[in-house]
Amino acid sequence: MSDPVQLKHIEQPPPLAEGTRLDAIQVGFRSWGRLDEEGANAVLVCPALTGDSDLSSWWPELLGPGRALDPEKDFIVSVDVLGGSGQTTGPTHPGPDGQPWEGRFPSVTVRDMVLVQGLLLETLGVKRLKLVIGGSLGGMQALEWAVAPALPVAAAVAIAAPARQSAWARALNHIQRRALEHHDDLELARMVAMLSYRHWDNLDSRFAASDALPHPAEQWLEHHGSALKARFDPVAYQRLMAAMDSHDIGRGRGDLNTLLANTPTPVQVIGINSDLLYPPRDQAELAEALPQARLDLLDVPQGHDAFLIEQAQVNDLVLDFRRWPQRPEQPTLKVCF
The missing domain is CATH 3.40.50.1820 (Alpha/Beta hydrolase fold, catalytic domain)
Structure with a gap:
């Protein structure tokens, strides 16, 4: 379509x-x-x-x-x-x-x-x-x-x-910036973001009952981190986070x-x-x-x-x-x- x-x-x-x-x-x-x-x-x-x-x-x-x-x-x-x-x-x-x-x-x-x-x-x-x-x-x-x-x-x-951007959201973005600026790690930045995008009740209802290793919640984070790395530019990610922080x-x-x-x-x-x-x-x-x-x-x-x-x-x-x-x-x- x-x-x-x-x-x-x-x-x-x-x-x-x-x-x-x-x-x-x-x-x-x-x-x-x-x-x-x-x-x-x-x-x-x-x-x-x-x-x-x-x-x-x-x-x-x-x-x-x-x-x-x-x-x-x-x-x-x-x-x-x-x-x-x-x-x-x-x-x-x-x-x-x-x-x-x-x-x-x-x-x-x-x-x-x-x-x-x-x-x-x-x-x-x-x-x-x-x-x-x-x-x-x-x-x-x-x-x-x-x-x-x-x-x-x-x-x-x-x-x-x-x-306007909140102090809480800006602090979460700061952690992501540190992952990118100090470790060049877009995957880690995305994992931090994903935890702010979901509620703990949602993750617990999906994954808490599992005893598998690696844990499904960890695999979920790894998946989203690698998926973003494959399609998104890390500098662009930083620029857009900064735009949100200045909002x-x-x-x-x-x-x-x-x-x-x-x-x-x-x-x-x-x-x-x-x-x-x-x-x-x-x-x-x-x-x-x-x-x-x-x-x-x-x-x-x-x-x-x-x-x-x-x-x-x-x-x-x-x-x-x-x-x-x-x-x-x-x-x-x-x-x-």
Whole structure:
């Protein structure tokens, strides 16, 4: 169902958030459906940390006729993030001297990712977004679109994502950085991350009864570590972790609560009751601060990664939100637990 990856080249883009200039940016993306004549039926899907533009491979139960992301109604676009390991410019791509950027690749922020998405959408003829949606790092991008849209945005869905990076999540990322900087060990970094993506009850229910050696929980970690090493660039991993650590939608925009209170975009905020990385209290606080928010909670055991695992439930929640009547003149918070 997925279209092949498409490429756009943007010459002389604006400077990145920290002032760095790239002479050109290649943007890798995939799309489903057709853009309408008004350029107003586009839906942007923002990938998570190690995700890519191949939405059909990691969120297949949300994509299709009658589902939350319906190519018969929507022009759906998913973009490889700037600085990542996909087809958008990043550490594995050639620098100005023709050699791969590798460790010379500059720092990027979530705002830079959104900047590139906006530039791409303009080249595609998009005038207005019906929806922006993403989970985790993707949810951070969706929140950026909601508070400071590069194009008009009708609605946003932010799943398992905070308004700004927490000290807890940053500390977990620091351990991963140490594994990479001191030991060049992406596998170990991924194992640390996996423990933050799942809940202990989930692992105990799956593996605790086993007496096998090596233990199935250890094998599970080894599998995820080696799988990521085979497909993801370690420098890109560091750049994207740093982008998450710098995430703060209020930075440079005044008081965070004032910013959120003045955000007119209707936002569905989805939390996960078992999320150890971004606990549901983060989403509750975010939804409380937004004037047009709907708060939903996934009551599932898997932890942070549940938005990728319990896809049918996520699909139902997003479908319901897209049918939810929005009345900006009557701010409301709908809580669905």
